[in-house]
Amino acid sequence: MTNIVDRLKELVKDGGVVTGADISSRATSYWDPSPTAAKALVRPGSTQELSDILRLCHAHDQSVVVQGGLTGVVAGAVSSKDDVIISLERMQALESVDEMDGVAVVQAGAVLQVVQEQLAERGFLLPLDLGARGSCTIGGTVATNAGGINVLRYGMMRNLVLGLEVVLADGTIISSMNRMLKNNAGYDLKQLFIGSEGTLGIVTRVVIRLFPLAKSRQTALFAATSFDAVVRMLKSMQSDLAGTLSAYEVMWGEYFSAVTGDAGHSAPMAPDYPYYVLVEAQGADPDADTDRFEAILERALESGDIIDAILPKSESERAALWVVREDFEPVLPAYLYDVSLPIRAMSSYVERLRAKLAAWNAAAVGLVFGHIADGNLHIFVRPCGDGAAHDECDAIVYGCLAGLSGSISAEHGIGIEKKAWLSESRSGAEIALMRSMKRLLDPKNLLNPGKVIDPAPPSR
Numbered sequence: 001m002t003n004i005v006d007r008l009k010e011l012v013k014d015g016g017v018v019t020g021a022d023i024s025s026r027a028t029s030y031w032d033p034s035p036t037a038a039k040a041l042v043r044p045g046s047t048q049e050l051s052d053i054l055r056l057c058h059a060h061d062q063s064v065v066v067q068g069g070l071t072g073v074v075a076g077a078v079s080s081k082d083d084v085i086i087s088l089e090r091m092q093a094l095e096s097v098d099e100m101d102g103v104a105v106v107q108a109g110a111v112l113q114v115v116q117e118q119l120a121e122r123g124f125l126l127p128l129d130l131g132a133r134g135s136c137t138i139g140g141t142v143a144t145n146a147g148g149i150n151v152l153r154y155g156m157m158r159n160l161v162l163g164l165e166v167v168l169a170d171g172t173i174i175s176s177m178n179r180m181l182k183n184n185a186g187y188d189l190k191q192l193f194i195g196s197e198g199t200l201g202i203v204t205r206v207v208i209r210l211f212p213l214a215k216s217r218q219t220a221l222f223a224a225t226s227f228d229a230v231v232r233m234l235k236s237m238q239s240d241l242a243g244t245l246s247a248y249e250v251m252w253g254e255y256f257s258a259v260t261g262d263a264g265h266s267a268p269m270a271p272d273y274p275y276y277v278l279v280e281a282q283g284a285d286p287d288a289d290t291d292r293f294e295a296i297l298e299r300a301l302e303s304g305d306i307i308d309a310i311l312p313k314s315e316s317e318r319a320a321l322w323v324v325r326e327d328f329e330p331v332l333p334a335y336l337y338d339v340s341l342p343i344r345a346m347s348s349y350v351e352r353l354r355a356k357l358a359a360w361n362a363a364a365v366g367l368v369f370g371h372i373a374d375g376n377l378h379i380f381v382r383p384c385g386d387g388a389a390h391d392e393c394d395a396i397v398y399g400c401l402a403g404l405s406g407s408i409s410a411e412h413g414i415g416i417e418k419k420a421w422l423s424e425s426r427s428g429a430e431i432a433l434m435r436s437m438k439r440l441l442d443p444k445n446l447l448n449p450g451k452v453i454d455p456a457p458p459s460r
């Protein structure tokens with residue numbers, strides 16, 4: 001029988017099939033510099049071409065791993081030497097913008113920041129925003145249901161996707177390119193694929209909901225002495241900013257001082273406060289918005305809820321504040337966690353976690369930050385050890401969620417890294433239904449095998 005790679009080369013012309021050193025010269029991911037392994041990396045130029053590729057792979061029982069910008073945090077896009085990689089790097093077009101309805105149609109290989117900038121030129125905001133914006137793709141953000149910094153106002157990617165096109169494991173094209181906010185004609189099939197991490201289908205095109213670009217933006221970094229004060233500020237900004245609060249990023253003091261320590265970023269304010277919050281609002285009336293924003297900060301300074309504040313006076317000063325929150329290179333290597341839990345449980349969770357980490361390893365430090373308004377905390381634990389240490393650390397971080405109604409994954413998904421923990425956050429019945437869905441859409445278990453859930457035992 002002809003080798004699958006030769007067949008793929010016959011099917012996809014113009015250098016669309018990459019092999020050998022051209023694959024191994026690519027890093028496994030943003031987090032893992034080791035060489036990528038695969039039989040071939042295939043770059044379709046159209047949905048139809050991808051459909052033909054998947055039909056061929058299906059006929060040959062060939063496993064397929066789809067990769068976007070490789071910024072995912074749970075090893076969901078990692079391939080083995082036996083896989084064929086699908087990369088949508090030849091499908092990056094912003095196909096159309098409908099200014100009347102406020103929707104855009106984008107190919108899944110497009111890089112988030114490129115699309116944000118193309119839309120901003122036309123007066124539109126694509127509100128999904130995250131530190132990986134310069135590398136992550138629209139397809140990857142749909143497949144992981146990415147969250148990021150603007151979720152408290154605009155929701156996760158799921159809230160921004162009106163429709164999509166997807167290719168199933170056997171090559172079937174499902175075009176579900178709805179453009180309206182309302183469409184209750186039967187099951188909402190797009191929801192199946194949003195957050196499915198490449199295990200149910202390959203997303204090729206997406207209809208995205210747009211918002212008008214803001215006319216004013218206010219940013220501040222402030223320090224607070226207690227978590228209660230951080231939460232009081234969140235509530236007062238949510239109610240007094242008339243719905244314009246768009247980001248509320250909290251950094252525990254240890255995180256702030258670690259990223260601004262030796263060899264880190266320059267500290268925009270004293271690095272020894274207990275809590276730091278980077279806050280942003282976006283509105284339509286620059287003068288009134290600024291007055292209202294500053295008045296809230298002044299009141300909080302007077303009441304003692306906040307003890308220091310910086311208002312950037314230029315875009316470069318604003319960027320210097322955001323870099324402290326978004327560029328965590330200075331604290332790497334570390335184990336990265338992403339959990340969610342009710343705001344009221346956060347402080348006790350962090351205390352419990354710190355105590356358990358200290359009892360486990362006197363040198364272990366948990367650096368906490370997060371988008372707390374949507375219940376999301378991130379934790380870096382240092383120093384890193386071997387695989388066994390990682391497993392022990394996972395058990396501590398997830399174990400501390402017990403009884404708090406939290407989740408082991410707020411926005412990063414499951415991939416490989418959290419697979420063993422899925423049953424902490426989903427019931428047996430939910431996992432059984434997930435397996436049935438996987439079996440229905442990918443009966444040969446060829447799409448991103450081994451990620452999210454293990455295949456169901458064969459039915460008798």
Ligand code: FAD
Nearest residue numbers: 068069070071072076131137139140141143147148198203
């Ligand atoms: P990849 O990493 O390439 O793939 C991720 C998963 O999606 C894999 O399972 C892959 O198989 C699947 N996939 C990729 N493309 C497709 C497709 N077209 N169809 C079907 N499946 C596909 N995440 C957040 O949610 N919020 C954050 O704030 C955030 N901040 C980050 C900051 C940094 C600095 C970094 C490095 C990462 C951050 N992430 C964050 C994680 C990551 O950026 C997101 O998960 C992102 O959505 C992944 O997109 P990607 O294109 O890089 O996908």
Ligand code: ZN
Nearest residue numbers: 148371378411
């Ligand atoms: Zn995040």
